[in-house]
Amino acid sequence: MSTEIRPFRIDIPQAELDYLSDRLAHARWAAGLPGVGWERGIPVADLRELADYWRTEFDWRAQEAALNAFPQFTTEIDGQQIHFLHVRSTRPDATPLLITHGFPSSIAEFMHLIGPLTEPEEGPAFHVVAPSLPGYGFSTPLSDTGWSMARTSRAWIELMNRLGYARYGVHGGDIGGGVSGMVGGLDPEHVLGVHVVTDPLTAANVATFLPGVADRLDADDPVDKVILERMDAFRREGSGYLAIQNSRPQTIGYGLVDSPLLQLAWIAEKFEQWTDLPIDRDQLLTTVSLYWFTGAGATAAHTLYEQAHSMDWGSAPIAPQGFAVFGSDETVRRVVPAPADAHWTEFERGKHFPAMEAPADLARDLRTFFGPLR
Numbered sequence: 001m002s003t004e005i006r007p008f009r010i011d012i013p014q015a016e017l018d019y020l021s022d023r024l025a026h027a028r029w030a031a032g033l034p035g036v037g038w039e040r041g042i043p044v045a046d047l048r049e050l051a052d053y054w055r056t057e058f059d060w061r062a063q064e065a066a067l068n069a070f071p072q073f074t075t076e077i078d079g080q081q082i083h084f085l086h087v088r089s090t091r092p093d094a095t096p097l098l099i100t101h102g103f104p105s106s107i108a109e110f111m112h113l114i115g116p117l118t119e120p121e122e123g124p125a126f127h128v129v130a131p132s133l134p135g136y137g138f139s140t141p142l143s144d145t146g147w148s149m150a151r152t153s154r155a156w157i158e159l160m161n162r163l164g165y166a167r168y169g170v171h172g173g174d175i176g177g178g179v180s181g182m183v184g185g186l187d188p189e190h191v192l193g194v195h196v197v198t199d200p201l202t203a204a205n206v207a208t209f210l211p212g213v214a215d216r217l218d219a220d221d222p223v224d225k226v227i228l229e230r231m232d233a234f235r236r237e238g239s240g241y242l243a244i245q246n247s248r249p250q251t252i253g254y255g256l257v258d259s260p261l262l263q264l265a266w267i268a269e270k271f272e273q274w275t276d277l278p279i280d281r282d283q284l285l286t287t288v289s290l291y292w293f294t295g296a297g298a299t300a301a302h303t304l305y306e307q308a309h310s311m312d313w314g315s316a317p318i319a320p321q322g323f324a325v326f327g328s329d330e331t332v333r334r335v336v337p338a339p340a341d342a343h344w345t346e347f348e349r350g351k352h353f354p355a356m357e358a359p360a361d362l363a364r365d366l367r368t369f370f371g372p373l374r
Contacts, residue, residue, distance in 0.1 A: 095168070204230035323343065
């Protein structure tokens with residue numbers, strides 16, 4: 001296996017852009033039903049408007065240039081091509097920070113976060129390493145089966161070793177939060193702190209899969225009752241996307257890589273459900289485009305399948321832990337397994353994608369948490 005780190009630049013062929021435009025122009029549309037809104041999926045009118053914007057107004061080349069403004073590289077780890085941004089601060093005292101996106105996201109989630117971290121007006125600075133998860137973006141195609149969060153965590157440890165970072169922090173949300181916690185548990189000699197973001201909906205959804213959580217909750221307690229109701233709602237109405245990817249990733253993958261309309265709907269629906277602050281529509285469509293151009297819809301689904309069938313959950317982090325809760329309410333403390341001495345910050349607004357919804361708040365919390373750690 002080569003340990004070479006190779007410079008990388010995004011350059012999607014024009015023929016791919018033309019093909020995307022043609023497919024969107026000639027898409028076949030499912031009919032909607034009168035009086036039906038978001039409860040059955042993304043409404044036809046909303047998807048038509050977004051697809052038309054993607055086809056006629058969205059400027060991929062401008063977004064491609066914005067991504068290419070960040071130094072990018074690829075390397076092979078454990079047989080898998082890993083693509084990553086590596087943006088070094090001009091500050092000699094900057095702290096290395098490994099940040100990991102989740103599903104259905106990409107490195108584009110961090111476009112407005114990286115600058116405030118690497119070159120802050122005040123406070124600690126960071127050298128930022130932002131990999132694309134295996135099976136996502138340009139960390140494709142998947143080399144083989146088995147790319148669970150634990151295997152990804154071990155790849156991230158090797159990546160930071162290759163980059164020469166003896167001490168570093170880790171941050172993430174969703175899958176990225178799980179990976180970050182595992183890195184902290186697997187590499188305690190080098191990880192100086194673990195910072196994750198969450199929100200009430202995510203906390204309830206994760207609790208749905210954690211053994212014993214429901215048994216510890218009291219339906220007569222007002223806060224526990226809300227958690228149990230959210231868990232039940234997720235099982236009944238919100239988990240379909242996960243159930244099919246956890247069980248039949250290859251089958252849904254055919255549609256995701258063949259139909260830009262399905263790929264757009266698959267991602268846009270989640271951003272509508274999982275945000276409560278305005279996000280940049282071009283930034284959202286940059287992520288959708290990355291999935292489309294790389295065929296990541298199928299390979300990302302396979303990694304969700306791997307995690308659903310994995311028994312390897314690593315070990316708990318030893319380093320200090322920090323939690324930033326967006327759209328906070330009193331339920332999160334009940335289900336998030338935070339140590340008593342953990343850094344804990346609550347933000348009233350924002351939800352699942354704070355790097356897009358509230359990048360200034362997230363950057364400030366990262367500086368507050370990691371600032372004292374060396």
